[in-house]
Amino acid sequence: MKLSTKGHYGLKAMYDLALHYSNDPIPLKTVAERQRLSENYLEQLIAALRKAGLVRSVRGAQGGYILAKPPEEITVGDVVRVLEGPIAPLECVSEEYIGDCDQFNYCISRNVWAKVRDSISDVLDSISLADMCREAKEIDQLRK
Amino acid sequence: MKLSTKGHYGLKAMYDLALHYSNDPIPLKTVAERQRLSENYLEQLIAALRKAGLVRSVRGAQGGYILAKPPEEITVGDVVRVLEGPIAPLECVSEEYIGDCDQFNYCISRNVWAKVRDSISDVLDSISLADMCREAKEIDQLRK
DNA sequence: ATTATTCCCTAGTTTATTACTAGGGATTTA
DNA sequence: TAAATCCCTAGTAATAAACTAGGGAATAAT
Numbered sequence: 001m002k003l004s005t006k007g008h009y010g011l012k013a014m015y016d017l018a019l020h021y022s023n024d025p026i027p028l029k030t031v032a033e034r035q036r037l038s039e040n041y042l043e044q045l046i047a048a049l050r051k052a053g054l055v056r057s058v059r060g061a062q063g064g065y066i067l068a069k070p071p072e073e074i075t076v077g078d079v080v081r082v083l084e085g086p087i088a089p090l091e092c093v094s095e096e097y098i099g100d101c102d103q104f105n106y107c108i109s110r111n112v113w114a115k116v117r118d119s120i121s122d123v124l125d126s127i128s129l130a131d132m133c134r135e136a137k138e139i140d141q142l143r144k
Numbered sequence: 145m146k147l148s149t150k151g152h153y154g155l156k157a158m159y160d161l162a163l164h165y166s167n168d169p170i171p172l173k174t175v176a177e178r179q180r181l182s183e184n185y186l187e188q189l190i191a192a193l194r195k196a197g198l199v200r201s202v203r204g205a206q207g208g209y210i211l212a213k214p215p216e217e218i219t220v221g222d223v224v225r226v227l228e229g230p231i232a233p234l235e236c237v238s239e240e241y242i243g244d245c246d247q248f249n250y251c252i253s254r255n256v257w258a259k260v261r262d263s264i265s266d267v268l269d270s271i272s273l274a275d276m277c278r279e280a281k282e283i284d285q286l287r288k
Numbered sequence: 289a290t291t292a293t294t295c296c297c298t299a300g301t302t303t304a305t306t307a308c309t310a311g312g313g314a315t316t317t318a
Numbered sequence: 319t320a321a322a323t324c325c326c327t328a329g330t331a332a333t334a335a336a337c338t339a340g341g342g343a344a345t346a347a348t
Contacts, residue, residue, distance in 0.1 A: 204316025
């Protein structure tokens with residue numbers, strides 16, 4: 001029952017872009033350093049996020065990445081779905097499943113995984129990047 | 145974001161044992177046939193479940209497996225934890241984590257996965273094998 | 289113009305895991 | 319004693335994860 005690092009790293013990157021959200025693009029190198037991630041690897045992840053329309057890129061010197069929408073309008077679910085594929089603990093509970101499982105319609109254990117999927121989706125879709133930034137601020141307050 | 149087949153197959157087997165729960169043990173061969181699983185593979189899974197105390201085994205002819213407790217007292221969470229390890233979308237949100245992540249205490253994305261973990265746990269712990277049997281019966285009723 | 293910066297793309301690599309298969313031994317009932 | 323059954327270990331093929339490496343294309347600053 002595991003996530004890959006893709007979702008985790010990708011979310012960290014998006015969170016970083018949200019924390020520093022402005023009109024100026026942020027170079028990936030900066031993000032990678034701040035979040036301590038491999039830049040080359042992160043490149044691959046953010047490419048997927050760009051193709052999905054969650055970030056915009058600006059090429060050339062002084063270039064970088066910016067969120068395509070304000071942090072309030074991007075949820076963790078959006079990010080995770082791009083990087084990890086559809087949320088589905090098992091293939092056959094994916095919304096996109098076109099399968100050949102002969103027990104499809106009366107598989108009881110399948111119903112269990114469908115419930116799990118729904119609860120994961122609910123959580124991920126209920127948290128925006130802005131929520132994460134807010135939480136970070138609160139934690140910072142408590143420290144002082 | 146995937147489960148392995150272990151959890152799925154193992155749950156199917158436990159569900160099968162629950163459906164046919166009585167004083168007599170059920171040979172694994174029967175379970176494997178009914179649930180269409182590889183017997184050899186299932187052996188490995190049920191060995192883990194036995195060591196965890198969820199099923200009892202009876203050796204020799206007329207032997208087989210029986211649930212160690214009535215279906216009401218075994219949850220899906222019990223089964224899944226044995227086969228998939230602790231419920232944790234990421235290592236560092238496992239209860240058992242003894243780690244070296246330097247951002248441990250202020251990693252915001254980690255908090256997200258902790259929420260996911262809790263919601264998965266809630267779902268899995270709220271469903272017993274008996275619940276699954278009941279659901280199967282209801283579906284069967286609707287069909288008639 | 290040129291150089292430095294940055295995004296962009298693809299291919300290769302290492303390691304681990306998954307999902308088995310295979311086969312033999314131990315135990316018990318008929 | 320034979321058949322049924324659990325029990326255990328080792329091997330294996332395929333896949334995916336998590337990168338590394340390196341070069342090309344676009345743009346801004348000089």
